[in-house]
Amino acid sequence: MLILDCPCCGVRGEETEFHGGGEAHLKRFGPDSSDAEFEGYLFTRQNPKGVNFERWRHANGCGKWFHAARCTMTLEVFATYSAQTYEPPADVIAAIKAKRPEWEMPA
Amino acid sequence: MSEAIKATSALEGFASTGFASVRECGLTGMITLRGDLADKALAKAVKAATGAAMPEQRKITMGKSGKVAWMSSDELLLVVDHAQAPAIVEALTSALKDQFALAVNVSDARVMFEVAGEGNGPREVLAKLAPVDLAPDAFTTGDVRRTRLAQVAGAFWVEADGSFRVVAFRSVAQYVGDLLAQAGATGSAPEYF
Numbered sequence A: 001m002l003i004l005d006c007p008c009c010g011v012r013g014e015e016t017e018f019h020g021g022g023e024a025h026l027k028r029f030g031p032d033s034s035d036a037e038f039e040g041y042l043f044t045r046q047n048p049k050g051v052n053f054e055r056w057r058h059a060n061g062c063g064k065w066f067h068a069a070r071c072t073m074t075l076e077v078f079a080t081y082s083a084q085t086y087e088p089p090a091d092v093i094a095a096i097k098a099k100r101p102e103w104e105m106p107a
Numbered sequence B: 001m002s003e004a005i006k007a008t009s010a011l012e013g014f015a016s017t018g019f020a021s022v023r024e025c026g027l028t029g030m031i032t033l034r035g036d037l038a039d040k041a042l043a044k045a046v047k048a049a050t051g052a053a054m055p056e057q058r059k060i061t062m063g064k065s066g067k068v069a070w071m072s073s074d075e076l077l078l079v080v081d082h083a084q085a086p087a088i089v090e091a092l093t094s095a096l097k098d099q100f101a102l103a104v105n106v107s108d109a110r111v112m113f114e115v116a117g118e119g120n121g122p123r124e125v126l127a128k129l130a131p132v133d134l135a136p137d138a139f140t141t142g143d144v145r146r147t148r149l150a151q152v153a154g155a156f157w158v159e160a161d162g163s164f165r166v167v168a169f170r171s172v173a174q175y176v177g178d179l180l181a182q183a184g185a186t187g188s189a190p191e192y193f
């Protein structure tokens, strides 16, 4: 079971209270971008076995979006953090490195 | 077509008995207020409407004319007298006209139930339906929780007498009423707490 701490309302809830919103920190390529950029924005995902950054919404709760860093293999959650960020904050990276020293942020 | 339309609550008269009893609370005023909860004018307007202080995160406060539940970082639920709700919305709207805030009377878009009974019966009914730690020391008077009740969204809190108040959308009133009634059926008490 996946347990998430909502950073917006402080609830520690189990997965069914939340709704997954796919990979986090995607850069949107909109009008005037190349077809390849737009295709990448729509379809290209990291899909790692291990550390992943995701968007989640506390759908059956406060209703807010937030980010989560978790392991797709073990369901271990390293941190949840504000949706108002373009990249994982330093403390989140540190929390991941503490548990997975070999892990590097993907390019 | 000049007769006045009589307001009716979602499941008027709905009631069941068991190890915990369930009752639809009838017409209840409910107002959604969204805005900056740290704003002094907003806190003052809420106090004027309900007599209650601004609740902390995931708390509910009681005043002499209403209750105020923290629903999210920018949203409150005011529980007031049904007949007074339109006037309270007007008062809130005019008090907050200079800010990015919105008050809406949602009374008739919601349903409220009471789950009452001996000891921890009412909390066991909710514990069957929601993924929430309902141990007596983990969830107590003054707490409010927005969550799901089986398959639909809902919120609840505990009154001082140990009974629970459950709020859900009117469109799922029958579903929630039946859920609570079945979860409280005689002979089905987990007696876990």
Ligand SMILES: [Zn+2]
Pocket: A006, A007, A008, A009, A010, A011, A058, A061, A062, A063, A064
């Ligand atoms: Zn939340």
